[in-house]
Amino acid sequence: MHSDVLIVGAGSAGCVLAERLSRDPGRSVTVVEAGPGASEPPVAAQIADGLRLPIGAGSSVVRRYETTLTDRPRRTASIMRGEVVGGSGAVNGGYFCRGLPADFDGWGIPGWSWDDVLPHFLDIETDLDFTGPLHGSAGPMRIARVADFDEGAAAFDAAARGRGFEWVEDLNGNDGGRPGVGPVPLNVERGTRVGPGEAFLGPAVGRPNVTVLHDRRVRRIRFAGSRAVGVQCLGSGELTADHVVLSAGAIGSAHLLLLSGIGPAEQLAAMGVPVVADLPVGTRCVDHPEWVLPVDWPAAPGRPPLETLLTTADGLEIRCYTTGFATMTGSAHDPSDRPHLGVTLMRPRSRGRLRLTSADPAVSPLIEHRYDSEQSDVIALADGADLAHDLAGSGYHARESSWSTSQHLCGTVPMGRDGEAPLDERCRVRGVEGLWVVDGSILPEITSRGPHATIVMIGHRAADFIG
Secondary structure (H helix, E strand, O other): OEEEEEEEOOOHHHHHHHHHHOOOOOOOEEEEOOOOOOOOHHHHHHHHEOOOOOOOOOOOOEEEEEEEEEEOOEEEEEEEEEOOOOHHHHOOOOEOOOOOHHHHHHHOOOOOOHHHHHHHHHHHEEEOOOOOOOOOEOOOEEEEOOOOOOHHHHHHHHHHHHOOOOEOOOOOOOOOOOOEEEEOOEOEEOOEEOOHHHHHHHHHOOOOOEEEEOOOOEEEEEEEOOEEEEEEEOOOOEEEEEEEEEOOHHHHHHHHHHHOOEEOHHHHHHOOOOOOEEOOOOOOEEOOEEEEEEEOOOOOOOOOOEEEEEEOOOOEEEEEEOOOHHHHHOOOOOOOOOOEEEEEEOOOOOOEEEEOOOOOOOOOOEEEOOHHHOHHHHHHHHHHHHHHHHHOOOOOOEOOOEEEEOOOOEOOOOEOOOOOOOEOOOOEEOOOEOEEEOOHHHOOOOOOOOOHHHHHHHHHHHHHHOO
């Protein structure tokens, strides 16, 4: 099967990219996804519920990877990635804060300044609470905020204001970068998660030039000389295309590149993988480290997992979760499962690694977050935990913190200057032709807010570069 454009991965970026590119009726677009289709009844029931994260032990719509969070002592954790049409945007908590203007301007990459990306943020959304030049009114992603907080969130909000933090009404507005406490923009409407799969790819599937192949895992990219010409799929032959785009996420896209001979030459040679292009894939990835503090205020099941948060001037985001993780993920009842505060460092200095451990595509890559490799990060998190204890609110108590992660891994295949980054400013893989990466892999630096809204924007923005 041959297409003009082949997109590997129907996640938050791939769904948007497919919709935009297929607006041209003369261009055929194929999307291949390892997970199931979103319309299958058991799948739809999991991903539509915006008040729960379908990532528990019984989930059929995620893939799990193991990582090492810290080295001294060694702490491990599981990373969950959506493996379903819609990707991680179909299984997350609905947090839809944009990256800040200073993030994009700070990249210094042509075509990716705040002025360049703002029109794409506007095009992807309909904000149900705010209007004006910073808010979209006709986009597929419907964004809203909780007006009346649950008991714990209300106590958290009152405690934050009592400590002198200002109220930030709109985290996606002019004051979104100002320290303070406010409601979280959510892509959840009346309890239903409105993810990119439903919002973008769903309407595009009816077009005659769009093909979506789900339950089909890609093993490697195929090359003719130095040009990408398609992919090899597990047990189902090859798909060919004039343009190949990896949108398989920060883990999936990097893993495919490494398996296909694009990455650090010494690492590839050690695994017996023929080198196509010697590029720094997976060498400096990044995530938002998070410390979790259980709190003894009443749980609030049946509400969005995150209603409000606090941002500080020194780059912390303190999140007020409405339930414990067991309740949030629909796991078995655990009496010790409590609502909690998440203390998150949004501009960490630590950098992690993603490496091949085998040339076998079925073997997951080695992931190391290395959160404790920068002592200044650990100190900042400890200071944030002290603040979180105060923010538990009058009459409530936060327990001891434990290491966790925000599940925001990105930057495995970043854009940047030639010789320093695997991608150019148009998301093209250097050293080869006909190959792009479009997802959270490409972030040269992690954004100061959770990356989901930014990744959806990236799918919209990158459509201008392909073809």
